[in-house]
Amino acid sequence: MSKRNLSRQQRWRVEKVQAERAQRADRRDSRDGEKLAAGEYGPEQGGRVIAHFGRTLDVRPDEDAKAVRCHLRANLEGLVTGDRVIWRAAHDASDGVVVARGERDSVLERPDARGQLKPVAANIDQILIVFAVEPAPHANLIDRYLVAAEATGIAPVLVLNKIDLLPAHGGELRDLLARYEALGYPVVTTTTEREDGLTALHLRLAGRTSVFVGQSGVGKSSLIDCLLPDEELRIGALSKDSRKGTHTTTTARLYTLPSPDPGDAAEAGSGKLIDSPGIREFGLGHLDEQQVTEGFVEFRDLLGHCRFRDCRHRHEPGCALLAAVERGDIHPERFASYRRILESLEEA
Numbered sequence: 001m002s003k004r005n006l007s008r009q010q011r012w013r014v015e016k017v018q019a020e021r022a023q024r025a026d027r028r029d030s031r032d033g034e035k036l037a038a039g040e041y042g043p044e045q046g047g048r049v050i051a052h053f054g055r056t057l058d059v060r061p062d063e064d065a066k067a068v069r070c071h072l073r074a075n076l077e078g079l080v081t082g083d084r085v086i087w088r089a090a091h092d093a094s095d096g097v098v099v100a101r102g103e104r105d106s107v108l109e110r111p112d113a114r115g116q117l118k119p120v121a122a123n124i125d126q127i128l129i130v131f132a133v134e135p136a137p138h139a140n141l142i143d144r145y146l147v148a149a150e151a152t153g154i155a156p157v158l159v160l161n162k163i164d165l166l167p168a169h170g171g172e173l174r175d176l177l178a179r180y181e182a183l184g185y186p187v188v189t190t191t192t193e194r195e196d197g198l199t200a201l202h203l204r205l206a207g208r209t210s211v212f213v214g215q216s217g218v219g220k221s222s223l224i225d226c227l228l229p230d231e232e233l234r235i236g237a238l239s240k241d242s243r244k245g246t247h248t249t250t251t252a253r254l255y256t257l258p259s260p261d262p263g264d265a266a267e268a269g270s271g272k273l274i275d276s277p278g279i280r281e282f283g284l285g286h287l288d289e290q291q292v293t294e295g296f297v298e299f300r301d302l303l304g305h306c307r308f309r310d311c312r313h314r315h316e317p318g319c320a321l322l323a324a325v326e327r328g329d330i331h332p333e334r335f336a337s338y339r340r341i342l343e344s345l346e347e348a
């Protein structure tokens, strides 16, 4: 058989499979429609997507810890973990159907295999950028994460892990942290080596939905293992092996964190964590020059004040940013990071 025929036959098979799949979805949808009309589903209620697998989702009802497997009405597309939804439970409680998606406060996107941005998780309150005493962080790397986080509109928080390895006076790292605190970024320090090493982190997580990102080896898995100690909480969570592998397609999951102190949780609400290998690898991605510039929070008030409207803040006379570096209002290392990030975009 010629190559050409083969590929035509392959194409035919693919089309056939797709047609069958669409037919099945149609059938299921008209069944859902009939069931909905026949009142086989209960009243509408709120919930949150805690995992999704194609057109099937796990939804956790607002008032309940137990998730329900749901499918989607055909007109609903693109739901992701963390989405708030309106859904109806089957009367026999076996499953449910999602009928609407709530407004999103925020969405985290990643490029798919074809380089197109796809949402991977929604309604995230904060991005925890984890770095560690070892491997020692480069300020530039932290700045990259901050810029990427700023572009999503989700608040970044810096988490310095492994403080058990910190030398007595902390040295350069303390200075580095002070620099970011001065910019208004919350900084939390942690260690998984001490019983009380995560106290500050617990406080940060309470009542919010968070994701952990950061370089390999900084201790993201270790932190998450400490936060979700109960195996049951991690049912379906990433296995040790897949964590180390390159499976970045695994679905994101939303976990409810147990509180170390039940009293606190009742006040602030329990913390939620959305995690997947893909989310952990969140990085600079597809930003343009303007997004990078606006990602440096201390530049914002100065933008628009350069002599030339199209100033690129390199060596133009009357540049408001360069003047601020001169005055010491912008830290020279932050400005060097800015330059380096722009250069890396040009290379890409």
Ligand SMILES: Nc1nc2c(ncn2[C@@H]2O[C@H](COP(=O)(O)OP(=O)(O)OP(=O)(O)O)[C@@H](O)[C@H]2O)c(=O)[nH]1
Pocket: 161, 162, 163, 164, 165, 190, 191, 192, 193, 214, 215, 216, 217, 218, 219, 220, 221, 222, 223, 243, 244, 280
């Ligand atoms: N001393 C010390 N070591 C830690 C701490 N937290 C994690 N580690 C160690 O740091 C190493 C890396 O931790 P992981 O949790 O695998 O780091 P990760 O960020 O998940 O790394 P990837 O899976 O590669 O993304 C392990 O050997 C941990 O035991 C800590 O607070 N103190």
Ligand SMILES: [Zn+2]
Pocket: 306, 311, 312, 313, 314, 316, 318, 319, 320, 321, 322
């Ligand atoms: Zn300028």
